[in-house]
Amino acid sequence: MRRVLLAASCVLMLAPSLTGAQGRTTAQRAAPLEPFRPRFHFTPERNWMNDPNGMVYYDGEWHLFYQYNPFGDKWGHMSWGHAVSRDLVHWEQLPLALAESDGVMIFSGSAVVDWRNTSGFGTDGKPPLVALYTGHRDGHQDQRIAYSNDRGRTWSKGGVVLDLNKADFRDPKVFWHAPSSRWVMTVALSPEYKVQFYTSPDLKRWTRSGEFGPAGSRGGIWECPDLFPVQVEGGGTRWVLIVNLNPGAPAGGSGTQYFVGDFDGQRFVPEGEVAQPLWADYGADFYAGVSWSDVPAADGRRVWLGWMSNWSYAQEVPTSPWRSAMSVARTLTLRRTPAGLRLVQRPVAELERLRRGVPRTFAGGTFTQASAWLAAQRDLPMLLDVEMTFAGASSAAPFALQLTTWPAESLALSIDPANRRIALDRTRSGRVAFHKDFPGVHTAPIRIANGEIQLRLLIDAASLELFAQQGETVMTEIFFPTGDSRALSLSATGTTPRVQQIRIHGLDSAR
Numbered sequence: 064m065r066r067v068l069l070a071a072s073c074v075l076m077l078a079p080s081l082t083g084a085q086g087r088t089t090a091q092r093a094a095p096l097e098p099f100r101p102r103f104h105f106t107p108e109r110n111w112m113n114d115p116n117g118m119v120y121y122d123g124e125w126h127l128f129y130q131y132n133p134f135g136d137k138w139g140h141m142s143w144g145h146a147v148s149r150d151l152v153h154w155e156q157l158p159l160a161l162a163e164s165d166g167v168m169i170f171s172g173s174a175v176v177d178w179r180n181t182s183g184f185g186t187d188g189k190p191p192l193v194a195l196y197t198g199h200r201d202g203h204q205d206q207r208i209a210y211s212n213d214r215g216r217t218w219s220k221g222g223v224v225l226d227l228n229k230a231d232f233r234d235p236k237v238f239w240h241a242p243s244s245r246w247v248m249t250v251a252l253s254p255e256y257k258v259q260f261y262t263s264p265d266l267k268r269w270t271r272s273g274e275f276g277p278a279g280s281r282g283g284i285w286e287c288p289d290l291f292p293v294q295v296e297g298g299g300t301r302w303v304l305i306v307n308l309n310p311g312a313p314a315g316g317s318g319t320q321y322f323v324g325d326f327d328g329q330r331f332v333p334e335g336e337v338a339q340p341l342w343a344d345y346g347a348d349f350y351a352g353v354s355w356s357d358v359p360a361a362d363g364r365r366v367w368l369g370w371m372s373n374w375s376y377a378q379e380v381p382t383s384p385w386r387s388a389m390s391v392a393r394t395l396t397l398r399r400t401p402a403g404l405r406l407v408q409r410p411v412a413e414l415e416r417l418r419r420g421v422p423r424t425f426a427g428g429t430f431t432q433a434s435a436w437l438a439a440q441r442d443l444p445m446l447l448d449v450e451m452t453f454a455g456a457s458s459a460a461p462f463a464l465q466l467t468t469w470p471a472e473s474l475a476l477s478i479d480p481a482n483r484r485i486a487l488d489r490t491r492s493g494r495v496a497f498h499k500d501f502p503g504v505h506t507a508p509i510r511i512a513n514g515e516i517q518l519r520l521l522i523d524a525a526s527l528e529l530f531a532q533q534g535e536t537v538m539t540e541i542f543f544p545t546g547d548s549r550a551l552s553l554s555a556t557g558t559t560p561r562v563q564q565i566r567i568h569g570l571d572s573a574r
C-alpha cells in the first residue's frame with residue numbers, strides 16, 4: 064500500500080494541477096517519502112528534539128523554542144531550536160537560537176517579554192525577550208540569562224544568575240507576578256522531589272521565597288515545573304503547579320503531574336490532599352508540558368503543549384531524519400468535580416481551521432446502526448478530527464472503538480463504563496518492536512455524568528490525541544503504522560450505549 068502511494072505521490076508531485084483537482088495538497092501526497100512525518104504537529108526538519116522551551120507570545124508570534132541537538136538524531140549537544148507560528152497550527156522553523164558553547168549545554172528554560180525593561184536589556188524603547196535556562200556541564204547545573212532585541216531571532220548570553228552548586232537544579236520557568244510587581248521563578252531540585260520559588264526585581268538577582276515538595280508522585284525525578292493561574296469553569300481562578308517527572312508516569316516512563324492550589328507570590332499552598340498524584344495526560348507520550356507566557360489579556364487563554372514522546376524509548380523511535388514531535392497546543396481550564404478541581408485540556412480552536420469540507424455525520428441512533436454507518440465510511444483521509452458522543456453509557460457493557468490502519472494493524476480504545484476506565488492498546492499498531500517498552504495497553508480513569516461519554520480524537524500520521532469527557536481525561540500516544548489508510552469501527556460485548564452523534568472531519572496538512 065505504502066509502495067503504491069509512493070509511486071502515486073511522484074506522479075502527483077510532477078503534476079501540481081492534478082493534485083489541486085483532486086483536492087489534496089502536494090505536501091500531503093509527497094509525505095510517504097517520510098511516512099511518519101506529522102502533518103499538523105511541529106517537528107524539526109531534521110535531528111533530535113525534546114522539551115518545549117521559552118514559549119512566549121510577542122508581536123503576533125507564538126514562539127516555540129525546544130531542546131535540540133543540531134548534530135544528530137539522538138540526545139546530545141543540547142541547544143535551543145526555534146520555531147514561530149501566527150496561529151499555533153502552522154509553524155516555521157527558524158535558525159538555532161541558543162547554541163551549546165564552552166562545554167555548557169543549554170538545557171530547558173523559559174522566556175518572557177520584559178515589558179518594563181526591568182533587566183535593562185531593552186533598546187530603542189522596545190522590550191527585550193529574556194530567556195532563563197539551565198546551563199549544564201558534567202555534575203553542575205546553574206540558571207543563566209540571555210536576551211534578544213530582534214523578536215527572538217538572535218540572542219546574547221548574559222551569564223549565570225543563580226547557582227546552588229548542585230548537579231540537579233534545573234528548568235527555570237519565569238513569569239511576572241503583577242500583585243507583588245516582581246518576577247517569579249519556579250525551578251526543580253530534581254532528585255529531591257522539590258520545586259523552589261525565587262523572586263526578582265530585574266530577572267538577574269534572585270531570592271528564594273519558598274519551596275514545594277516532596278508531594279504527589281515520587282516515582283521519578285522532578286523536571287520542568289510551571290506555575291500559572293487557571294480559570295475555573297463556571298467562575299473563579301486557582302493556581303496550578305505543573306511538575307513533570309521521569310519515570311513514574313501512569314503509562315510508564317515520563318509524564319506530567321499537577322497540583323491545584325493558591326500562590327501568594329512567594330509560596331504555593333495546595334488545596335486538599337496531595338498524596339495521590341493528579342495526571343495531566345494518561346497516554347505514554349506527553350512530557351515536559353509547559354505553558355506560553357505573555358498571552359495577551361484580550362486572548363486570555365492559558366495555552367500549553369508537551370513533547371510527544373517518552374524518555375523510555377524516544378531515542379529509538381523509527382523516524383528519520385528527525386526525532387520527536389510536539390503535541391498540539393491545548394487550552395487549560397479547571398473543572399469542579401466531586402473529587403475536587405481537575406485540569407481540562409482542549410485542542411486550541413485554531414486547529415478547527417484545518418477541517419476540510421463537510422464532516423461525515425451520523426446524526427444519532429443505536430450502537431448497531433452507528434457501527435454499520437462507520438463500516439460504510441470508505442476512504443477516510445489520513446488526518447482526522449473525530450467527535451463521538453454516547454448516551455446511556457452508565458449501564459453499558461464494555462465497548463470498543465478501533466482505528467485500523469492496515470489489515471492487521473490497529474489502535475484500540477476500549478471503554479469500560481462500569482469500572483470508569485478507558486484503555487488504549489497500541490500493541491498491534493504497526494512498528495512496535497523497536498523498544499520493549501513501546502507496545503502496551505495504557506489506561507485512564509473517566510468520570511461519567513448523566514450517562515454520557517464524549518470523545519474527541521485527533522489523528523495525525525503517527526499520533527493519536529484523545530480528549531475524553533470534554534477534555535477531562537486526556538491520552539496522547541504516538542504509533543507507527545505500516546499503512547496510512549484509516550478505518551474506524553465500533554464493537555461491543557453486551558448492553559450497548561446509544562450513539563448520539565459521530566462527526567468525522569478530514570484535516571488539511573499544516574505543512
Ligand code: FRU
Pocket residue numbers: 113114130141170171172197233234286287351
Ligand atoms: C526533561 C529534561 C530537562 C532538561 C532537559 C535536557 O526532559 O531532562 O530536565 O533540562 O530535558 O535536555
